[in-house]
Amino acid sequence: MDIIELSQKSNFNYTEIPLPSSKSESNRVLIIDALTKGQNKISNLAEARDTQTMIGILQTNPPIYDVLDAGTTMRFLTAYAAITNQHKVLTGTPRMCQRPIGILVEALRSVGAEIHYMNEEGFPPLAVHGLKQQTAHQIKMRGDVSSQYISAMLMIAPLLPKGLEIELEGKIGSRTYIEMTLELMKHFGIQYSWEDRKIRVPHQDYQPATFSVESDWSGASYWFSLVACADSGSLFLKGLKENSLQGDAKIVEIMDHLGVKSTFKNGGVLLEKQAVKGLDSFDFTHCPDLAQTVAVTCAIIGKNSKFTGLESLRIKETDRIYALQQELGKFNAKLEEVEPEVFQVIPSVTMPHEVQIHTYDDHRMAMAFMPLLTKTKVLVEDPDVVNKSYPSFWKHCKLTGIQIQYL
Ligand SMILES: O=C(O)C1=C[C@@H](OP(=O)(O)O)[C@@H](O)[C@H](O)C1
Numbered sequence: 001m002d003i004i005e006l007s008q009k010s011n012f013n014y015t016e017i018p019l020p021s022s023k024s025e026s027n028r029v030l031i032i033d034a035l036t037k038g039q040n041k042i043s044n045l046a047e048a049r050d051t052q053t054m055i056g057i058l059q060t061n062p063p064i065y066d067v068l069d070a071g072t073t074m075r076f077l078t079a080y081a082a083i084t085n086q087h088k089v090l091t092g093t094p095r096m097c098q099r100p101i102g103i104l105v106e107a108l109r110s111v112g113a114e115i116h117y118m119n120e121e122g123f124p125p126l127a128v129h130g131l132k133q134q135t136a137h138q139i140k141m142r143g144d145v146s147s148q149y150i151s152a153m154l155m156i157a158p159l160l161p162k163g164l165e166i167e168l169e170g171k172i173g174s175r176t177y178i179e180m181t182l183e184l185m186k187h188f189g190i191q192y193s194w195e196d197r198k199i200r201v202p203h204q205d206y207q208p209a210t211f212s213v214e215s216d217w218s219g220a221s222y223w224f225s226l227v228a229c230a231d232s233g234s235l236f237l238k239g240l241k242e243n244s245l246q247g248d249a250k251i252v253e254i255m256d257h258l259g260v261k262s263t264f265k266n267g268g269v270l271l272e273k274q275a276v277k278g279l280d281s282f283d284f285t286h287c288p289d290l291a292q293t294v295a296v297t298c299a300i301i302g303k304n305s306k307f308t309g310l311e312s313l314r315i316k317e318t319d320r321i322y323a324l325q326q327e328l329g330k331f332n333a334k335l336e337e338v339e340p341e342v343f344q345v346i347p348s349v350t351m352p353h354e355v356q357i358h359t360y361d362d363h364r365m366a367m368a369f370m371p372l373l374t375k376t377k378v379l380v381e382d383p384d385v386v387n388k389s390y391p392s393f394w395k396h397c398k399l400t401g402i403q404i405q406y407l
């Protein structure tokens with residue numbers, strides 16, 4: 001297994017970080033583009049493996065769609081294969097085959113798709129046999145497991161002859177991602193309504209449009225964390241907009257409490273240090289991908305904070321709650337469940353001379369723990385894990401003067 005050593009560094013001179021493009025935006029516009037038969041002008045697609053996998057599958061249309069470990073790619077392509085009436089097998093890594101997909105399969109079946117589980121009920125691999133006739137136009141979907149099922153249904157909804165009305169049941173998680181889907185659909189000419197718990201999308205055609213994918217706010221979060229944890233420094237993150245389609249832009253507000261001042265200018269955002277105001281609790285219901293970044297930041301800078309809205313973390317690339325607990329423990333910090341689904345980050349009091357981070361096949365574990373190098377020497381196992389969303393992450397670390405050595 002590859003391991004890299006990140007040398008300790010706590011002062012950073014002004015550096016510009018190019019940032020990768022958003023994989024969430026990219027994977028949505030790729031599906032919309034495929035549904036409109038490629039008449040759009042799309043630029044700045046993500047270098048992320050999740051997006052490159054989507055591009056490869058859409059271009060070559062193989063009989064087996066192997067999505068590797070990409071959640072959006074799996075969920076969006078399942079709906080795509082159904083609406084385009086194709087016979088396809090959808091599969092992925094062993095972990096992907098442990099990530100539930102039953103809510104989406106049920107929704108697709110209820111509108112008329114034929115889908116079979118090839119192994120365990122409720123999980124990939126799937127055999128999709130298309131959707132010949134629409135059998136329902138009003139469906140109910142749980143909102144508390146993954147918003148990706150809802151996004152997948154929404155993107156194919158305009159192509160259904162009777163349109164679609166989805167009634168969301170239970171707690172709605174990752175709502176900002178559903179909003180991103182609808183905003184992008186609107187950009188490509190789709191009209192919809194969302195009142196209370198009902199989203200209605202009439203039958204209609206997508207309209208060709210031009211779209212440039214914004215930089216990735218989830219990837220930006222690690223640089224906010226680096227500034228928060230450093231003794232001094234400033235970074236300029238390129239290609240970010242104040243009014244983003246991405247819910248993870250919430251990192252601006254979160255990091256304002258944790259000692260990072262953000263100034264939007266010249267097509268990006270300047271990060272500088274400011275006094276830590278602190279905040280007693282953070283809710284990650286609508287920005288789950290920020291939880292690891294913020295937990296590690298609080299543990300390093302000594303902020304004892306409550307975290308809620310972490311439920312969906314258990315079914316992502318790994319069980320992220322378990323993974324965080326193990327790795328925070330290596331530098332004497334904790335993520336303790338103090339009541340059901342309420343967690344407390346208890347910061348580190350003594351820092352070892354070196355910490356080796358296991359990354360659990362999860363890109364965000366590698367990236368979230370990078371800022372620990374402001375306090376000690378950090379070894380990162382399987383550094384290429386970052387390729388899922390941010391292949392140039394370590395190259396960008398080097399831009400800031402961080403020294404990286406392969407062991
Ligand atoms: O729709 C999307 O692009 C995503 C939705 C979120 O997943 P859940 O809806 O499963 O929380 C998020 O964690 C994931 O990284 C990307």
Ligand SMILES: C=C(OP(=O)(O)O)C(=O)O
Nearest residue numbers: 069070071072289316317
């Ligand atoms: C959870 C993630 O992605 P996905 O669910 O698309 O695999 C992520 O990128 O953190």
